[in-house]
Amino acid sequence: MTVNRRDLLKAAAAAGALNVAWPLAAGLTPAQAREAAERLGAEYDPAPFTLGVASGDPQPHSVLLWTRLAPEPLAAEQRLPEVVEVEWVVAKDARLRHVVARGTAPASATLGHSVHVPVGGLAPGRHYWYAFKALGRTSRVGRTRTAPRGRVKKVTFAAANCQAFHDGFYAAHRGIARENVDFVVHLGDYIYEHGQVGGVPEKHVRDHDGPEILTLGDYRKRHALYKGDKSLREAHAAHPWFLTWDDHEVVNDYSGTGGGAPFMRRRAAAYQAWFEHMPHRDSFGGSALPDPEIHRVRRWGDLLELTVLDLRSYRSAQNLPDGTILGAEQKAWLKKTVDRAPDSWHVWANSIMLSQLRGRPGGSYMFTDQWDGFLAERKEVLQHVHGSGLEDLVVITGDWHSAFVDDVRTDFDVPDSPLVGTEFTAHSVTSGAYSAEWNATNGPVMGKANPHLKYFEGNRYGYDVYEVTPERFSAHMRVVGDRRDPRSPVTTLTTFHVDRGTAGSYEDDATKASPAQYRRDA
Secondary structure, X not given: OOOOHHHXXXXXXXXXXXXXHOOOOOOOOXXXXXXXXXXXXXXXXXXXXXXXXXXXXXXXXXXXXXXXXXXXXOOOOOOOOOEEEEEEXXXXXXXXXXXXXXXXXXXXXXXXXXXXXXXXXXXXXXXEEEEEEEOOEEOOOEEEEOOOOOOOOOEEEEEEOOOOHHHOOOHHHHHHHHOOOOEEEEOOOOOOOOOEEOOEEHHHHHHHHOOOOOOHHHHHHHHHHHOOOHXXXXXXXXXXXXXXXXXXXXXXXXXXXXXXXXXXXXXXXXXXXXXXXXXXXXXOHHXXXXXXXXXXXXXXXXXXXXXXXXXXXXXXXXXXXXXXXXOHHHHHHHHHHHXXXXXXXXXXXXXXXXXXXXXXXXXXXXXXXXXXXXXXXXXXXXXXXXXXXXXOXXXXXXXXXXXXXXXXXXXXXXXXXXXXXXXXXXXXXXXXXXXXXXXXXXXXXXXXXXXXXXXXXXXXXXXXXXXXXXXXXXXXXXXXOOOOOOOOOEEEEEEEEEEOOOOOEEXXXXXXXXXXXXXXXX
């Protein structure tokens, strides 16, 4: 029988027995925590590679390989030597017979016995397979891919976001693992620093759950719990990933430049744990901490330019006349990226909604933690896009736990201001959305209040797959049947297209009858 993660936790909370059900409850040994995690459907790879393998930041001649030695995945520190030498191998085939690169890398206790190996000398535009070996054991085999160079006829990639472990199983990641995509973009909220039990925020059950997570050990255990979902490890092993983060990797709605010493210590712990568990290549190399560099530009041949943004580390407080969500240096870098952009599709990986979202006509903004809290800077950036003559801009976004399609305009309060791009906001993997009743009531209200909003659907969970050719950019919204089922089937809810050289999107005729709470063209 399938374990229903959310309902089990809800029942345990109601019975006052959450400390038995929640794997990260205070006082549990690593073995007890693992047993509790497995009761919630978690399962781990064989030790010491319990958390699997991953690759990231593919470039034409290189890719970053990752693993972490964690024989006791839910322990804050591993009972291992201070440094363990880890062998790695890259081959042209899944059986690792045609080896193209190999070497060793130290896994140190300082970085949680994680390994980040930048492998160079690879051929562009091809698949490779890789594995690690340590302590007499060999990891699972992962597959990766390098970016192509020159002319490219097609690129397909997936985007995922918001995957609260306590809210369901990662059937969406199971789907991503089986997709024929070139890479994956994760748009943030990879973990949640709080927990929820049947919709009850963790702060209301702290007596059962233990203290709020604050330390490096706390964040390590939270990441390891999430990677206990088999489907997430499969998705990492199947494709290379690009990564950005949002707020819950640290704490809800935080500003990276605000707060006193206790917050800065917490942020440093969260950033380190994130780095230890991600296939992240940092331009600072081994000196990435305490501030990993997220923003970057990567190209997929002549077809696509991917710009990854960091909308947390450098922001000011919200709703200031001169507030910034990018920070001065990243904003200058983004403008230069726009000015130097090649003739291709331009995709911004954007963790929180760029488009304006009013709750009712003429009303206030629904959430100013997103770009609506930084109005002057948003207008400045979008007017710069227009002034530069940049075309074929698509923004892919997470955070909202619902799907939106928006026209991106230089001034959202002027409906006929220049149209400079399209924003696709994807469903969450599992993180709870508003109720079906709320969506049915407020979908039409949001549509009326926001003339640039073309589509809203909030009752489902899943991920997006983007199919890009020289002529068209297509967004396929994949949804799972039931987030409570780890093997839930995946279907395509709807598809939107953007034609090259023409700003604005349109829905595919074949999917216009699919369920939604708002369609502008309906």
